[in-house]
Amino acid sequence: MENEKKYITTEELQNHNKREDLWIQGKVYNVTDWANEHPGGDIPLMNLASQDVTNAFLTYHPGTAWKYLDRFFTSYHLEDFHVTEVSRDYRRLANEFAKQGLFKKKQHMTS
Ligand code: HEM
Known part of the structure; x- marks a missing residue:
């Protein structure tokens, strides 16, 4: 069936942690060809390759x-994906702050 979800395991995902084959966890994204264009640089992508980057992404x-995410989606979901309680709490809190409008402006410190 065309719409059937595709899954890989955490173990299989570990093989995609190299500069020329750079995947990210949960819903699995392949950022290999885009890492040099990432406005935050390739270093955070390299450091977090093959891991759950949801919290870093939110932060x-x-x-x-x-x-930007959809274009990198590999169609794979992680079969044994697990979100820790502390991550769940963090995401809930970040979502609550966003709803309150606390993240509306991006401000850079000058001085
Ligand atoms: C597929 C994954 C990712 C995508 C599609 C993505 C996309 C983007 C985009 C569009 C921006 C520019 C945002 C703006 O308009 O200011 C950005 C900036 C940035 N990203 Fe990512 N990103 C990804 C993963 C990550 C990860 C894993 C980190 C880890 C910390 C990260 C750290 C940053 C940082 C530090 C910036 C610069 C923020 C600033 O200018 O203040 N990104 N990213």
């Missing part, structure tokens, strides 16, 4: 960054 990006 470092404005809401507008979400629309």
Whole structure:
């Protein structure tokens, strides 16, 4: 069936952690060809390759960054994906702050 979800295991995902084959966990994204264009540089992508980057993504990006994700989706979901309780709490809190409008502006310190 065409719409059937495809899955890989965490173990299989570990093989995709190299500069020329760079995947990211949960819903699996292949950022290999884009790492040099990432506005945050390739270092955070390399450091977090083959891991769950959801928290880093939420922390470092404005809401507008979400629309970039789809183009990198491999169609794979992680079969044994597990979110820790502390991550769940963090995401809930970040979501709550966003709803309150606390992340509306991106501000850089000058001085
Ligand atoms: C597929 C994964 C990712 C995508 C599609 C993505 C996309 C983006 C985009 C669109 C921006 C520019 C945002 C803006 O308009 O200011 C950005 C900036 C940035 N990203 Fe990512 N990113 C990804 C993963 C990550 C990860 C894993 C980290 C880890 C910390 C990260 C760290 C950053 C940082 C530090 C910036 C610069 C933020 C700033 O200018 O203040 N990104 N990313």
